[in-house]
Amino acid sequence: MNVGILIESLTVFVLAILLGFEVISKVPATLHTPLMSGTNSIHGIVLVGAIGLAATADGPLAAGLAFVAMAFAGANVVGGYVVTDRMLQMFKRRPTAPTADAGQAQKAPR
Template identity: 55%
Template sequence: MEQIMQLIFEHSDALFIIILSIFLGVEVISHVPAVLHTPLMSGANAIHGVVIVGAIIVMGHSESVTALILGFLAVLLGTLNVVGGFVVTDRMLEMFKKKKKVSK
């Protein structure tokens, strides 16, 4: 427990910045209009694609089994994140399409 407290004390500046960035992120995201959520979501999905490429590069240069497993998990979870983001974006775009009238 003493080591944890010492670690927190040594990195208190970094922890303070992380906590402030969390509050700032929540405030910024909560004030984004609903119309902008779809384009922002698509942009975030494109950025997550870069994460997948980086994870593949890490896997290619791994020298241990641990690094290979972590790289594989990063690729797997990054892919799930991108696919899920595009599914959500597609559902949001469906809300803006006009519904077809059924003729009797």
């Protein structure tokens, strides 16, 4: 392992954790479930790693592991974002008619 890369990565890691604390501690309790679900989709970024793995896999063992990793990460990303969006579209300030186009249709100040 290259010492330069190690230090760089550790720096990024620590700063990202602090940034995470800063950004997320302001999220209100109402949104805790969508927040969890949203961060859930973000950890689907492991898909990027899985693609790298799948691209270099040779032999049945590596191919098998890569395939499972791809499927897991794929489910994580797609499912996570879709379900978070589904949840968030339900949060409304005021009830709207069930048929009305959710959210945006509210009286916008002009």
